[in-house]
Each structure stands twice: as C-alpha cells, then as structure tokens.
Amino acid sequence: MFADRAKIYVRSGKGGDGHVSFRREKYVPSGGPDGGDGGHGGDVIFVVDEGLNTLIDFRHIRKYKAGDGEEGGKKNCRGKDGEDIIIKVPAGTVIKEAQSGQVITDMSGDNKRVVLLKGGKGGNGNQHYATSTMQAPKYAQPGQAAQELELLLELKVIADVGLVGFPNVGKSTFLSRVTNARPKIANYHFTTLNPNLGVVDLEGTGGFVIADIPGLIEGASEGVGLGHEFLRHIERTKVIIHIVDAAGTEGRDPIQDIYAINKELEAYNPEIAARPQVIAANKIDAIYTEDGSDPVEAIRAEFEPKGIKVFPMSAVTGQGVKELLYEVNEMLQGIGEETTVFAQEYFPDSMTGSVDDAYTVTYDEEEDEYVVEGPKIEKMLGYTNLDSEKGFTFFQNFLKDAGILEELESLGIQEGDTVRMYGLSFDYYK
Numbered sequence: 034m035f036a037d038r039a040k041i042y043v044r045s046g047k048g049g050d051g052h053v054s055f056r057r058e059k060y061v062p063s064g065g066p067d068g069g070d071g072g073h074g075g076d077v078i079f080v081v082d083e084g085l086n087t088l089i090d091f092r093h094i095r096k097y098k099a100g101d102g103e104e105g106g107k108k109n110c111r112g113k114d115g116e117d118i119i120i121k122v123p124a125g126t127v128i129k130e131a132q133s134g135q136v137i138t139d140m141s142g143d144n145k146r147v148v149l150l151k152g153g154k155g156g157n158g159n160q161h162y163a164t165s166t167m168q169a170p171k172y173a174q175p176g177q178a179a180q181e182l183e184l185l186l187e188l189k190v191i192a193d194v195g196l197v198g199f200p201n202v203g204k205s206t207f208l209s210r211v212t213n214a215r216p217k218i219a220n221y222h223f224t225t226l227n228p229n230l231g232v233v234d235l236e237g238t239g240g241f242v243i244a245d246i247p248g249l250i251e252g253a254s255e256g257v258g259l260g261h262e263f264l265r266h267i268e269r270t271k272v273i274i275h276i277v278d279a280a281g282t283e284g285r286d287p288i289q290d291i292y293a294i295n296k297e298l299e300a301y302n303p304e305i306a307a308r309p310q311v312i313a314a315n316k317i318d319a320i321y322t323e324d325g326s327d328p329v330e331a332i333r334a335e336f337e338p339k340g341i342k343v344f345p346m347s348a349v350t351g352q353g354v355k356e357l358l359y360e361v362n363e364m365l366q367g368i369g370e371e372t373t374v375f376a377q378e379y380f381p382d383s384m385t386g387s388v389d390d391a392y393t394v395t396y397d398e399e400e401d402e403y404v405v406e407g408p409k410i411e412k413m414l415g416y417t418n419l420d421s422e423k424g425f426t427f428f429q430n431f432l433k434d435a436g437i438l439e440e441l442e443s444l445g446i447q448e449g450d451t452v453r454m455y456g457l458s459f460d461y462y463k
C-alpha cells in the first residue's frame with residue numbers, strides 16, 4: 034500500500050436550531066418574539082498545498098468533521114457559526130466518492146480550493162414568524178442537517194513525461210542526472226517506492242516535468258512485485274520514456290523486456306500504452322557481448338519500424354542524454370499544453386442544492402399522526418403565514434405540487450387524520 038491513496042470520512046457541520054423566546058419587558062405583559070437564528074454549520078473545504086507530495090497524513094487521521102452551528106438565543110442573539118474544516122492535499126489529488134469510485138473533483142491546475150460539503154444552514158428564530166395575525170409564534174426553524182461522505186483520495190501526479198521500465202534499469206539515475214530531483218539510487222530491485230518528480234531545465238526550451246515511478250515486472254497487473262497501481266502517476270503524462278537495460282546486466286533480453294512492460298501498460302490502461310513513447314537504451318557504458326554484436330542495433334531493428342525511436346545512452350556517464358531530452362521536448366511541443374483533468378461524475382447534494390428538495394413522509398404509530406419533515410418544508414413554513422387564508426391555500430398547493438399529498442395517501446391517510454410538521458399540526462381534508 035502506497036501513501037498515495039487514502040480513504041477518509043468527512044462531515045459538514047449541522048446548522049444550529051432557531052430559538053423560540055419572547056421579550057420580557059417591564060410593564061409589557063407579553064413581549065414580541067425574540068428568538069435568534071441558529072448559526073450555520075461549517076463547510077468541508079479541500080485546498081491544494083504545494084508543499085505536500087504524498088497522502089501520508091491521511092493514514093493517521095481518517096475522520097474530518099466541521100463544527101456544528103450553535104442554537105440561536107434570546108434577545109435575537111444569533112448562534113455562532115460552526116468552524117469550517119480545511120483539508121490540505123497535494124496538487125494532483127483526485128477526490129472520489131468511495132462506494133462508486135466516481136470522481137467528485139480533481140485538485141489540479143487552477144482548481145486549488147473546493148467546498149466539498151456545505152454546512153447546514155442555521156434555522157430562523159421565532160422572531161421571523163410574527164405576523165399581524167400571529168403575534169406569538171411558538172415555532173422556530175430547525176437547523177439543516179449535516180452531510181457526510183466517504184471519500185477516496187488518489188494522488189495522480191502532474192508531469193509531462195513518465196519513466197517506465199523494469200526495476201534497476203536506471204530510471205532514478207536518469208532523473209537525478211537530468212533534473213533537480215535527488216531520488217534514492219541503489220543496485221537492488223524496487224529502490225523507488227513512491228513517485229519522484231523532477232524539472233528538466235533544458236537550454237533554449239521551457240523545460241518540463243518528469244515522473245520517476247517504481248519498476249514494473251511481468252505480471253504486475255496480477256499483483257506481482259509492487260503491482261501496477263502506481264501507474265496512475267503517469268496517467269496524466271503526455272510522453273513516456275521507456276528505459277531498458279540495453280547491456281542486459283541482469284541477464285534478461287532487452288527486447289523481451291520492452292514487450293513485457295508494454296503488455297503491463299496495456300493491461301493497466303490501453304490509453305497509456307498508446308501514448309507516444311521513446312526507448313532509452315541505457316547502460317551503454319556497460320555493454321559487452323562475446324560475439325561483438327550491438328544490442329542497441331537489435332533494439333532499433335525491432336522497434337524503429339514500429340515508429341518508436343531508440344536513443345542509446347548512459348545515465349551514469351551522461352552520454353546520449355541530451356539527444357534524448359531534445360527529442361522528448363520536441364514531442365511535447367507537438368502535443369501542446371493541456372494536461373488530463375478528470376471530470377466530475379459524482380455530485381454531492383450540497384454541490385447541486387438538491388438537498389433542499391428532500392422530504393420524508395412517515396406515520397407515527399404512537400401518536401397516530403402523519404409526520405412530514407425536510408428542509409424544504411421548513412423553508413415553506415418559514416415563509417408562509419398559515420393564519421391567513423391565502424397563505425394556507427398556498428401551502429396546500431405546495432404540498433400537492435411537491436407530491437406530499439400523494440405520499441400521505443399512499444400511506445393510507447383518511448379524512449380527519451392529523452398531519453404534523455415541525456410543531457404544527459392540522460387535520461387532513463381533501
């Protein structure tokens with residue numbers, strides 16, 4: 034398991050309830066309503082932190098909750114808002130809904146700050162509900178509910194060029210030679226466990242970013258070695274440098290190696306396999322063959338007819354490295370600027386506003402009453418003066434249009450039965 038995937042739970046803050054209270058004044062027998070509004074719940078906000086490059090922090094803390102809004106108080110006192118929670122992630126983090134795996138947002142490019150879950154709105158205090166006919170409203174609006182989601186965070190680094198190849202072929206050596214990055218280099222397999230990024234500062238060009246990833250081996254797509262999950266880090270790259278040990282220092286045949294790696298790329302994602310590729314025939318300083326044949330020529334003869342260019346090089350001595358870089362730069366120029374950005378597939382309720390439409394209709398056996406609840410109902414109750422005939426007709430029409438009457442009927446409601454909504458009760462008549 035790499036530190037570039039994490040599953041976390043997030044919850045926004047609940048809105049504080051509105052308050053019911055009445056003014057107490059000397060010589061005034063019963064004052065007007067002065068119940069304050071509830072505070073808003075805190076939002077769940079994701080921001081990009083350029084200083085981060087792994088999701089390791091999310092292995093230790095898995096639950097992230099914003100603060101709840103406080104209840105309103107007497108004397109029109111508004112409840113305190115709940116605190117937002119700000120979650121910092123590295124650039125290139127793709128946020129998905131955990132169950133479906135669908136993308137909610139891709140924290141890359143200009144997308145540096147996203148309100149993923151909005152806090153619930155605070156409820157209105159009873160100060161809002163006084164009307165000429167209802168002087169002493171005993172109703173206040175409850176705060177909106179909190180929202181929660183299980184999220185999958187996946188880091189897909191943003192680089193122009195990806196390095197692929199077997200372990201030990203010299204990927205990290207190459208990165209350290211051509212960029213400012215200083216990855217670990219060692220003569221054993223799987224030295225690299227997390228991706229390394231480096232910037233190539235090539236004379237006369239704008240430069241580009243290279244991602245060095247762990248080595249692949251045959252069967253990686255079935256989980257052999259480190260598996261192939263980390264290939265997600267080259268999903269956004271435009272060009273692939275396929276590094277092969279042309280000297281065959283571990284006894285493998287370079288041509289077979291190239292085919293084996295390409296097969297693994299294909300198994301992970303055919304789109305990556307189809308991306309423009311160049312072959313870096315590395316370790317030419319170590320080539321020795323008994324019959325004097327040139328393995329680089331063999332690689333060329335095999336792959337150049339397929340349109341893949343082959344560059345002999347030594348990442349250790351630096352021989353041939355410049356030629357390869359200029360070719361890659363040329364390829365990048367031809368492809369243009371845009372990086373792959375993952376489009377939104379999953380829409381949390383609070384991003385679309387549809388949370389306001391939700392309502393429930395239930396039957397309360399104990400009280401022998403039908404209960405209608407939901408934020409939209411509350412809102413309507415808040416706006417409507419039910420004491421006036423006009424207001425009441427308006428509210429009835431709303432119940433009909435929203436499909437609530439139909440639901441009540443399907444639950445078996447009879448004329449004269451009681452319907453309860455947020456502290457208001459009335460009898461049902463057609």
Ligand SMILES: Nc1nc2c(ncn2[C@@H]2O[C@H](COP(=O)(O)OP(=O)(O)OP(=O)(O)O)[C@@H](O)[C@H]2O)c(=O)[nH]1
Pocket residue numbers: 198199200201202203204205206207217218219220221222223224225226246247248249315316317318319346347348349350
């Ligand atoms: N002779 C020679 N040795 C090289 C060359 N490039 C790399 N090496 C050596 O090969 C070994 C592996 O190099 P790394 O750069 O760590 O290889 P890697 O592909 O990043 O390996 P993993 O991270 O394990 O996948 C080290 O001992 C390097 O010194 C080269 O051009 N010539």
Ligand SMILES: [Mg+2]
Pocket residue numbers: 204205206216217218224225245246247
């Ligand atoms: Mg390495």
